Amino acid sequence: MGNRLAIVLCVHHKPWLVMGTWLTLISQEWRDADVFVAYNVGDGTSTRESYRAYRELAAREAINRQLSPFDERVRQACRVQGVHLTELEYENDHALDSGTWYKFIRDGLWRNYDYVLFLGEGMLLAHPSLVRGLLAFADRRGVHFVASGHEKRRLPRQLFLRETAAGATAPPMDRFHAQMIAETFAVFCRDPEFRAVYGRWDSDFPAETEHHVPGVTASGELWRRLRSRVQGRWGSTGLPGGHWAPGGLAGQVPLALDYWRSRARILMGGPTPVAAAPLAYGGGGYDARAVAGASAIDQECGVTFHRVDGPEWFGCATNHLLSRVFLEQFAARLDRFGMYDVLDLPFAGSALEVVWGMLPAWLGVEKWFTNGFHRVRKNFATYQREDYPPEMAAYINRYHRGGLAVGWHGDLLTLRAWRSDLGNLREVLPSVYFSGGRNKEQT
Numbered sequence: 001m002g003n004r005l006a007i008v009l010c011v012h013h014k015p016w017l018v019m020g021t022w023l024t025l026i027s028q029e030w031r032d033a034d035v036f037v038a039y040n041v042g043d044g045t046s047t048r049e050s051y052r053a054y055r056e057l058a059a060r061e062a063i064n065r066q067l068s069p070f071d072e073r074v075r076q077a078c079r080v081q082g083v084h085l086t087e088l089e090y091e092n093d094h095a096l097d098s099g100t101w102y103k104f105i106r107d108g109l110w111r112n113y114d115y116v117l118f119l120g121e122g123m124l125l126a127h128p129s130l131v132r133g134l135l136a137f138a139d140r141r142g143v144h145f146v147a148s149g150h151e152k153r154r155l156p157r158q159l160f161l162r163e164t165a166a167g168a169t170a171p172p173m174d175r176f177h178a179q180m181i182a183e184t185f186a187v188f189c190r191d192p193e194f195r196a197v198y199g200r201w202d203s204d205f206p207a208e209t210e211h212h213v214p215g216v217t218a219s220g221e222l223w224r225r226l227r228s229r230v231q232g233r234w235g236s237t238g239l240p241g242g243h244w245a246p247g248g249l250a251g252q253v254p255l256a257l258d259y260w261r262s263r264a265r266i267l268m269g270g271p272t273p274v275a276a277a278p279l280a281y282g283g284g285g286y287d288a289r290a291v292a293g294a295s296a297i298d299q300e301c302g303v304t305f306h307r308v309d310g311p312e313w314f315g316c317a318t319n320h321l322l323s324r325v326f327l328e329q330f331a332a333r334l335d336r337f338g339m340y341d342v343l344d345l346p347f348a349g350s351a352l353e354v355v356w357g358m359l360p361a362w363l364g365v366e367k368w369f370t371n372g373f374h375r376v377r378k379n380f381a382t383y384q385r386e387d388y389p390p391e392m393a394a395y396i397n398r399y400h401r402g403g404l405a406v407g408w409h410g411d412l413l414t415l416r417a418w419r420s421d422l423g424n425l426r427e428v429l430p431s432v433y434f435s436g437g438r439n440k441e442q443t
Contacts, residue, residue: 005033005135006113010100010120011078012040012092013071014242016389017122018078019413019433020376023396024125026080026429027403027422029132033117034084036109038100040092043069050344054094054176061173067092068242073432074121082428094180095342096349098318098356106340110327117321122387123148123375126214126399128271130372133301134321141298144326145360146305147315149212149280149369151377154312156203160354177347184351188358190337197361201312208292211281211380212304212371214399216288227254228381236388244388244411255390258397265402266417272402278304280371281380303372313367314357317375329363374399389413409435 007030011018044067045055070092079085090103097120110116115138117131125131134146161181170178189195234251238244246252265272278297279288291297293313294306322330334340342348360367376387376395389408396406396413405417415433418425426434 003034003112004114005030005131006036006110006116007033008036008038008101008104008116008118009078010038010040010097010118011074012121013068013074014121014387014411015071015073015077015432016392016408016411016413017387018074020392020396021119021121021123021125022077022080022429023404023406023413023415023433024400025119025131026425027128027400027418028125028130031083033131034086034113035080036086036088036104037078038088038090038104039070039075040100041070041089042092043067044092044094046091046093048093048344051093051346054346057173057176061171067094076430076432079430080428093343094346094348095352096318098349098352099343101318101320102334102340102343102352105327105331105334108331110322110324113324115321115323116327119319120317120375122377122392123317123319123373124392124395124399125372126150126374126395127301127303127372128400128403129301130303130370133303133372134370137298137300137303137305138321138323140300143368144323144365146321146368146370147356148317148319148373148375149210149306149315149371150374151316152210152212152280152308152369153208153314153316154205154310154357155207155354156205157201157312158203159207177350180345180347181351184342184345184348185355187337187339187342187345188355190339191333191362194333194358194362197311197358200361201358205312209282210289210292212291212306212369213281213374214303214371216279216281216371225381228379230254231379231386231391232382232384235384235386236390238385238388246388246390252390255394258394258401259405259407262397262401262403263405263417266405266419268402270402271400271419278306278371303370305368305370307366307368309361309367311358311361313369314354315369316353317377318353318356319373319375320356326363326365330359333363 090100093099101118189198235247236244278291282289291306293308295309296307298305376392379386393406393408393413396404403419407414407416
């Protein structure tokens with residue numbers, strides 16, 4: 001690939017999250033790409049003057065619940081060998097992952113690459129040919145913007161802006177949050193062309209979420225519901241302070257099945273990637289549904305893509321493939337209208353997530369979504385959190401069956417077996433991926 005691709009990882013906390021991202025990346029055809037690891041250092045309590053009102057309010061009310069302290073162990077998990085890797089440090093703030101992408105763009109580190117793939121920690125590359133498929137698809141169709149279709153969402157404008165909900169009777173922090181959302185959009189509306197796109201966002205539709213991931217089929221709904229019910233009752237649970245407790249024996253059974261199915265397939269000699277049908281899980285359930293509002297559907301290397309024109313649709317967690325052509329236009333607008341000002345606004349990440357969906361219409365390119373990503377966060381049907389090591393390992397084993405066999409020990413993922421053509425991954429991945437006394441030799 002040469003200088004075709006840069007991969008940017010935003011890393012902050014919970015080492016098992018970024019380990020999941022690296023494991024699903026290491027199985028791809030990508031090692032000629034350059035990787036930038038952007039550490040978001042700090043706990044989000046910025047000392048910047050623009051945060052003064054937030055700090056005063058937080059001292060009386062409560063902090064931004066989306067913030068958490070930096071975990072130094074993520075550095076060890078990211079120091080992969082045999083790749084061109086550059087480590088960066090940015091301040092953790094309320095702009096969240098979006099802010100990291102804006103800072104990377106502001107620093108011009110993308111200019112030598114045809115494409116840049118932005119990935120947050122915990123994002124699984126849910127198909128073993130995703131990177132190759134993304135580049136081949138973008139080249140073939142001249143695509144400049146591909147978003148994650150997992151948690152593809154649209155929200156009515158009135159609901160999101162919360163101008164009514166954050167009225168005089170709302171908690172002070174909620175009112176402040178609503179004000180910051182409005183100010184973030186106001187920065188982008190300095191450009192009349194963005195303001196026109198923003199004006200097309202209306203409220204004549206319900207809030208909708210689709211989960212586009214591989215393996216969604218119209219059949220098998222009973223098994224999916226049973227699995228969800230088991231995990232909801234006996235699966236891992238969150239504890240105060242960001243800690244977690246593994247589920248009971250019954251909850252481990254579906255996860256063990258995923259592991260042993262992948263391990264057996266490795267022994268049989270090859271991966272069996274899950275199907276990539278153009279279907280999605282609907283929000284709040286495991287019903288398979290057709291793609292909402294798609295103006296085109298396509299496939300490349302077994303990965304499915306679909307185009308949506310409405311500016312209100314966006315991908316949660318802000319993971320994107322962007323072309324240099326797109327970034328040149330975007331960076332020029334950010335500079336011309338002083339839009340980097342949003343980085344100094346508390347709670348900026350809330351609005352920036354929605355802004356990403358409006359960028360293609362603003363800059364005159366097509367907006368595509370793919371089912372090749374999965375940011376493990378909440379169960380599709382129960383909305384119970386499942387971004388814990390056992391569940392992360394199970395999803396990797398499911399998406400990369402016959403390629404990787406992943407377990408967990410404590411709050412780390414452990415790589416126990418992998419397909420032979422990936423080489424000796426012990427010489428590539430840091431030792432932390434084989435720690436805990438439960439590592440196995442390559443099969």
